[in-house]
Amino acid sequence: MARVGVFICHCGENIGRTVDCAAVAAEAGRMSGVAVAIDYKYMCSDPGQAMIRNAIAEQNLTGVVVAACSPRMHEVTFRRAAAQVGLNPYLLEMANLREHCSWVHEDRASATAKAIDLVRVMVEKVKRNRALLPVRVHIEPTAMVVGGGIAGIQAALDIAAGGKKVILVEKSPSIGGHMARLSETFPTLDCSQCILTPRMVEAASHPNITLMTYCEVAAVEGFVGNFQVTIRRKARYVDVAKCTGCGDCATKCPQKKIPNEFDANLGTRTAIYTPFPQAVPNKPVIDAEHCIKLTKGKCGLCAKVCTRGAINFQDKDELVQVKVGAIVLATGFELWDHSAYGEYGGGRLADVIDGFAFERLASASGPTEGRIRRPSDQAEPKTVVFIQCCGSRDEKIGKAYCSKICCMYTAKHAMLYRHKVHDGRAVVFYMDIRAAGKGYEEFVRRAIEADGAEYVRGRVSRVYRRSDGKLIVRGADTLAGRAMTVEADMVVLADAVVPRSGSEKLAQMLGVPYDGDGFYSEAHPKLRPVETAAAGVFLAGACQAPKDIPDSVAQASAAAAKVLGLLSSDELEREPIIARVNSQTCVHCRACINACPYRAIEDAALPARPGAPVVQVARVNEGLCQGCGTCVALCRSNSIDLDGFTDEQIFAEIATLE
Amino acid sequence: MEQTKANTKTTRDASAEGFEPRIVAFVCNWCTYAGADLAGTSRMQYAPNVRIIKLPCTGRIDPMFILKAFEGGADAVLVSGCHPGDCHYTSGNYHARRRWAVFHKLLDFTGIDPGRLHFSWVSAAEGRKFADLINDVTEAVRGLGPFASDNPARRQA
Numbered sequence: 057m058a059r060v061g062v063f064i065c066h067c068g069e070n071i072g073r074t075v076d077c078a079a080v081a082a083e084a085g086r087m088s089g090v091a092v093a094i095d096y097k098y099m100c101s102d103p104g105q106a107m108i109r110n111a112i113a114e115q116n117l118t119g120v121v122v123a124a125c126s127p128r129m130h131e132v133t134f135r136r137a138a139a140q141v142g143l144n145p146y147l148l149e150m151a152n153l154r155e156h157c158s159w160v161h162e163d164r165a166s167a168t169a170k171a172i173d174l175v176r177v178m179v180e181k182v183k184r185n186r187a188l189l190p191v192r193v194h195i196e197p198t199a200m201v202v203g204g205g206i207a208g209i210q211a212a213l214d215i216a217a218g219g220k221k222v223i224l225v226e227k228s229p230s231i232g233g234h235m236a237r238l239s240e241t242f243p244t245l246d247c248s249q250c251i252l253t254p255r256m257v258e259a260a261s262h263p264n265i266t267l268m269t270y271c272e273v274a275a276v277e278g279f280v281g282n283f284q285v286t287i288r289r290k291a292r293y294v295d296v297a298k299c300t301g302c303g304d305c306a307t308k309c310p311q312k313k314i315p316n317e318f319d320a321n322l323g324t325r326t327a328i329y330t331p332f333p334q335a336v337p338n339k340p341v342i343d344a345e346h347c348i349k350l351t352k353g354k355c356g357l358c359a360k361v362c363t364r365g366a367i368n369f370q371d372k373d374e375l376v377q378v379k380v381g382a383i384v385l386a387t388g389f390e391l392w393d394h395s396a397y398g399e400y401g402g403g404r405l406a407d408v409i410d411g412f413a414f415e416r417l418a419s420a421s422g423p424t425e426g427r428i429r430r431p432s433d434q435a436e437p438k439t440v441v442f443i444q445c446c447g448s449r450d451e452k453i454g455k456a457y458c459s460k461i462c463c464m465y466t467a468k469h470a471m472l473y474r475h476k477v478h479d480g481r482a483v484v485f486y487m488d489i490r491a492a493g494k495g496y497e498e499f500v501r502r503a504i505e506a507d508g509a510e511y512v513r514g515r516v517s518r519v520y521r522r523s524d525g526k527l528i529v530r531g532a533d534t535l536a537g538r539a540m541t542v543e544a545d546m547v548v549l550a551d552a553v554v555p556r557s558g559s560e561k562l563a564q565m566l567g568v569p570y571d572g573d574g575f576y577s578e579a580h581p582k583l584r585p586v587e588t589a590a591a592g593v594f595l596a597g598a599c600q601a602p603k604d605i606p607d608s609v610a611q612a613s614a615a616a617a618k619v620l621g622l623l624s625s626d627e628l629e630r631e632p633i634i635a636r637v638n639s640q641t642c643v644h645c646r647a648c649i650n651a652c653p654y655r656a657i658e659d660a661a662l663p664a665r666p667g668a669p670v671v672q673v674a675r676v677n678e679g680l681c682q683g684c685g686t687c688v689a690l691c692r693s694n695s696i697d698l699d700g701f702t703d704e705q706i707f708a709e710i711a712t713l714e
Numbered sequence: 715m716e717q718t719k720a721n722t723k724t725t726r727d728a729s730a731e732g733f734e735p736r737i738v739a740f741v742c743n744w745c746t747y748a749g750a751d752l753a754g755t756s757r758m759q760y761a762p763n764v765r766i767i768k769l770p771c772t773g774r775i776d777p778m779f780i781l782k783a784f785e786g787g788a789d790a791v792l793v794s795g796c797h798p799g800d801c802h803y804t805s806g807n808y809h810a811r812r813r814w815a816v817f818h819k820l821l822d823f824t825g826i827d828p829g830r831l832h833f834s835w836v837s838a839a840e841g842r843k844f845a846d847l848i849n850d851v852t853e854a855v856r857g858l859g860p861f862a863s864d865n866p867a868r869r870q871a
Contacts, residue, residue: 126751127768155754156766160845166734166762173765569804589804633770653804684803685774689813701770707782709767713738714786 058089058183061117062175063108065099065124067154072097074158076168080123083172089183091115099124105137112141119182123151123175144187146632146700151178173713180708188632188699193679195281195628196381199619200225202273202562205233206252207597207608208386209259214616215384216264220623223378224259225287226269230335231256233388237318237332239418239426241605242468243499249334249421256336270341274375276565279656279680280592281381281628291371293342293350294328298366301338305358305367306330314346316423320413322431323423328358328367333421342367382592382619383566385576386612387559389598392447392454392552400446400519400549406432407527408519408547411465418472428476430546433525437545440473441529442466442484443516447552449487455552455573460602462550463490467500469548470509482509483542485516485531493604512540519547553602566593567655576600586615589653591680594618633683633700635676642673642695648687649674656680657687735789735855737764737848740779742772742807745796745837752841760845761852764792771795773806777817780831784867790830790855794847797835807835826867829858 062084066072077095085093092115098104099122111117120143122134127150135145151174161167199215201208204226212224224231235241236256238248259265268287275286309326316325318332327347330340348355349369359367391410395403407430416422417429430437444466447454463486470482489511491497503509514532522528526543533540555574563570568588569577576599579587586594596612597603603611622628637648639662649657660675674696676687685698697703741747747768753760769775772795783791793814801807814833822828832851836844861868 126754128748128751152751152766155751157754157762159754159757160760161762162759163762170762170765177765177767651805651809653806682803684771684806685769686771686803686806686809689774689776690809698770698774701774703776706767706769706779710738710779710782711786713736713765713783713788 058119059091059115059117060089060119060121060179060182061108061111061115062087062090062093062121062123062179063099063104063111064093064095064153064175065104065122066095066097067099067124067158068097071124071153071158074161074164074167075153075171076164079168080153080171080175084121084123084175084179087176087179090179091117100130100133105134108134108137109141112138112143117143118147119185120148121151121175121178121182122148123153123171123178125154126150126152126156144189146188147182147185149178149182149185151175176712177709180712181705184702184705184708186699190629191632191634191678193279193281193628193630195623195626196283196379197221197623197626198223198378198380199382199384199623200283200285200378200380201384201386203233203386203388203597203599204228204231204259204267204269205386205388205597205608206235206255206605207388207612208233208384209255210609210612211384211386211596211616211619212259212265213255213262214613215619216262218616218620219264220620221264221266223266223268223380225271225273226267227272228331229270229292229339229341230331230337231259231267231269232332232334232336234412235605236334237320237412237415237419239415239420239422239472240468242464243493243495245468245471253334253336256334260336267337268376269337271376273562273565276383279677280622281679283380283383283592285378285380285383287376287378289374289376291344291373292339293344293347293368293371294340295366295368296337296339298364299339300364301330301340302363303330303340304361304363305340308357308361310355310357311346311348314343319416319423320410322413322416382594382622384594384596384612384615384619385562385566385568385588385599386596386615387556387562387599389553389602390556392554394446394549394551396453397446397549399517400443400547405519405521405527405547406430407437407545408549410549410551411462411469414469414548418469418476426476428473428480435545436477438477438479439481439483439542439544441516441527441542441544441547442470442482442550443529443547444484444486444550445515446549448550455554457573457602458490459550459553460490461553461604463488464493464496464499464604466548466550467491467503467509471503471507474507474509482507483529483544484509484511485514485529486511487513487515493606514540553598555599559599566590568593586611586618591654592622628679630679631683633698634678634681635683635685635687635696635698637674637676638695638697639673639675641693643693644672644674645692646674647690647692648696651686651690653684653686654680654682656682733856733860735763735852735860736787737790737792737851737855738783738788739764739766739792739794740769740772740775741766741793741836742795742802743768743770744802745800745835746794746844748838749836749840749844752838753845754841756841758841758845760848763852764848771801771803771806772810773801773803775810775813777813777820780817781867784826784830784861787861787868789858789861790832790851792832792834792847792851794834794836794844797837800837824867825865826861827858830855830861
């Protein structure tokens with residue numbers, strides 16, 4: 057037998073001035089199933105809450121309706137009060153008499169009639185509420201970070217500092233990411249490797265961090281707190297335990313002319329190689345495609361030279377299974393392929409390069425030891441043209457968005473060039489200058505005023521090679537109102553920032569949405585920038601959107617904070633507003649499974665006697681269901697319902713409005 | 715419940731003059747409900763004819779809810795949720811939109827004036843839009859008149 061308590065709040069004058077609360081209470085008292093109906097000035101106050109608690113205890117109430125402000129205001133307050141005296145908090149509902157009634161209507165009679173209706177709706181719902189217990193899900197106290205660039209490293213370090221174990225997975229042979237390739241960083245012109253490598257070493261030596269380099273995520277099963285990840289450990293052909301990193305193998309390798317990806321193909325490497333001198337771990341890998349021993353069965357010089365016997369040509373890829381509770385995606389970015397711009401040389405002109413290539417030229421440990429030399433003939437270019445917005449802000453051929461970092465690194469490139477080539481001319485063609493960060497505007501000013509970079513506002517229509525070898529750049533100087541031609545020796549394109557190719561596969565494995573440009577989607581663009589729609593999966597760095605180093609680091613720390621919050625308890629308590637399948641009537645049409653945006657519904661086999669046909673039904677994973685109810689509305693056999701918003705409850709609410 | 719039903723019945727069965735439409739609104743908790751809250755916090759005034767039923771998401775709306783509302787005597791039904799692309803649960807509002815597109819046509823077939831079913835997107839920031847929406851729907855339905863008591867879709871007492 058239902059015994060519902062109805063508590064009408066005057067909220068001072070806020071409700072009481074427009075709604076006749078005493079009349080509402082009197083009417084509520086006459087509603088079927090209502091045991092007590094009181095009105096009071098301030099229900100959320102201590103005496104008000106005490107009133108509710110006392111009534112629950114003394115009158116053996118089975119449910120409570122607090123008719124007051126919006127549930128978004130005080131539902132938590134009142135539910136906590138109910139729980140304090142042993143009434144399941146989900147047996148308490150609120151009717152919104154303030155935001156939805158007294159504050160938006162003036163006429164006392166119609167506002168009071170509406171208030172009575174709203175109370176009746178909630179009384180009928182509460183009579184059908186069931187006591188719900190929070191869903192508890194086990195949490196594995198380990199995190200995984202995918203991507204070993206600066207964002208991934210930062211996230212790993214912060215999680216490790218919080219006392220939790222982290223597995224850092226990186227697909228290339230060394231951590232460090234793009235930051236390891238940079239010469240200097242804006243706006244301080246700090247040597248990039250100098251500030252990065254201590255972090256890399258810290259990540260490698262931290263007791264809570266397990267580095268898995270030259271590894272890729274192959275498969276992910278499970279859900280928040282309980283991910284089973286399969287990691288492919290790619291064959292290095294080098295026994296990392298035995299190798300001391302002496303480098304003799306690379307010295308002797310006869311395959312010396314392989315284009316070095318780290319150096320943007322401006323330099324070469326050997327088949328057995330360490331990607332860069334400061335690599336962490338400082339152990340080489342063998343490039344199986346170019347190794348003579350692995351492709352033709354001859355050579356094997358490195359094995360002969362290695363005093364530790366660390367070379368293992370029999371190495372194979374290995375699949376490793378790990379259990380983690382939280383995952384941070386920090387897969388970073390790459391540069392857009394500018395060969396789409398035929399008018400800029402379309403990837404054919406050797407001296408038209410991208411930003412990373414320029415970084416390697418400028419870098420002291422690069423293929424030219426920091427001397428600016430153009431790729432075609434190694435001559436020192438005396439005029440370099442920098443073209444901004446190559447592919448960015450171009451809906452037709454490139455990307456609609458702004459890539460955020462190019463104005464800054466182009467200014468940096470112009471400055472580095474002028475520092476190294478004192479008689480050189482740096483011309484920058486720009487559309488706008490976006491230098492919004494701390495010290496950024498001053499940095500660009502410095503490039504122009506102190507270092508003499510020529511900034512020309514206008515686009516470039518064509519770059520071509522003249523017969524004498526000069527690169528002719530035809531552009532516009534819109535501020536002067538005329539066309540402008542520059543005879544350049546080298547051109548640097550600020551290509552758009554795009555997500556790493558293959559990053560969508562990882563997102564699909566995890567059920568993480570991504571946008572039309574491939575960037576991973578955050579759960580809310582304003583208020584939840586490091587979470588995703590997939591519970592337990594977080595984002596850090598440029599994989600979410602173009603981003604500079606300070607913002608990547610900040611976001612990585614934010615993601616780590618979320619991870620530590622998630623891993624801080626053994627069990628995750630979730631709101632029990634979840635769907636339930638009636639396995640007796642489910643026909644396994646799988647409409648719900650396909651519709652669920654959280655992949656929270658799975659196929660399940662009902663227990664069957666040996667020999668009996670196995671019946672498959674849908675089953676809701678309580679750890680993942682977010683309680684939207686989409687599955688309920690589309691179930692054709694009426695086999696699924698939503699706790700907290702059941703069909704019975706909603707039909708009863710509708711019926712009160714006759 | 716019986717006593718109050720009598721009260722409302724007299725108002726509704728009255729002649730078209732002084733007819734106050736009864737509107738049932740199915741709204742989602744995250745956008746439209748919050749938008750309605752905002753209208754309240756901003757003290758925007760609108761017609762007192764709507765009764766909101768809160769759901770977690772418009773994706774939860776079974777077309778039967780709408781039919782039951784009409785069966786019970788609602789003069790109009792309003793469905794309102796998050797804007798496309800903004801659903802708190804990612805895609806619930808897309809399901810709602812698809813269902814409505816089909817259901818809207820079915821409604822005509824059942825003899826219910828499709829002008830009595832309204833569908834809208836109101837975000838949590840659109841308090842003004844919510845207030846205007848209620849006023850507009852109320853006026854539109856006032857023009858249509860009471861949902862005829864002899865319509866076969868109505869539950870006969």
